[in-house]
Amino acid sequence: MDLLTAYLTHAVEFLIAAVPLILTFILLKVFRLPPKVAACCVALYLPVSVFFWVQLKDLFLVLYQGVPYLSSFLWIWAEHILWKQKQGGKDV
Numbered sequence: 001m002d003l004l005t006a007y008l009t010h011a012v013e014f015l016i017a018a019v020p021l022i023l024t025f026i027l028l029k030v031f032r033l034p035p036k037v038a039a040c041c042v043a044l045y046l047p048v049s050v051f052f053w054v055q056l057k058d059l060f061l062v063l064y065q066g067v068p069y070l071s072s073f074l075w076i077w078a079e080h081i082l083w084k085q086k087q088g089g090k091d092v
């Protein structure tokens with residue numbers, strides 16, 4: 001029973017940590033919003049996470065959730081470059 005509890009606990013923690021990536025996927029691929037809008041949404045979600053990082057005072061949590069935020073912003077940056085190329089190089 002302890003194995004099942006540990007497995008479910010880690011699954012829930014992973015889903016919580018992956019929220020920035022899930023949000024980025026939904027905004028960019030499902031709703032097809034511009035990368036600037038997706039960046040604003042993820043950037044607005046970041047202070048909420050930082051608040052909980054400060055309240056919990058857990059360095060592991062910062063590292064664990066920092067990677068999805070970094071990955072999300074890299075993904076948005078790459079999508080922005082592709083979007084600009086698709087628009088013909090004109091500044092949008």
